[in-house]
Amino acid sequence: MYRLEYSINVRRLWCKEINNNSPHRDTIRVLMKTFEQTGSVLDIGPPGRPVSVTDQVAKDEVSSVLQKELRTSIRQMSTDLSISRSSVRRIYKSMGFKP
Incomplete structure (x- = not known):
């Protein structure tokens, strides 16, 4: 062997x-x-800083803005909600939307 x-x-x-x-x-x-x-060959996860703004409160805020005005841009939402554009985009995609 x-x-x-x-x-x-x-x-x-x-x-x-x-x-x-x-x-x-x-x-x-x-x-x-x-x-x-x-002790394993499985990936331990992606490197880098963990996502900070994916809590339910931020998702609820983005959802409420989308219910009021569906055509609001991601940039405008991030300004209105004081959340970074990347966080708004990540939440947007997790909700099934395609910007």
């Missing part, structure tokens, strides 16, 4: 078992490194 600590061994085993093109060695190395660090 191959030792699975080297990417070439994983590639050889892949080709032997699956009879298909194996992933690139860099892909295998990244997956092995991720597994060693976290």
Whole structure:
């Protein structure tokens, strides 16, 4: 049995078992490194700062503005509600609208 600590061994085993093109060695190395660090190969989530304005109050405010005037622009809504344009756009899209 191959030792699975080297990417070439994983590639050889892949080709032997699956009879298909194996992933690139860099892909295998990244997956092995991720597994060693976290114990899983699942993504831990997107990097960066978490979304701050998606609470129900902001959604309710955007919804009430849309009920009053459907043709209000995202820029105008963000000015009226004192919420950033990106937050208004994110809420807008989560409600199923396509700006």
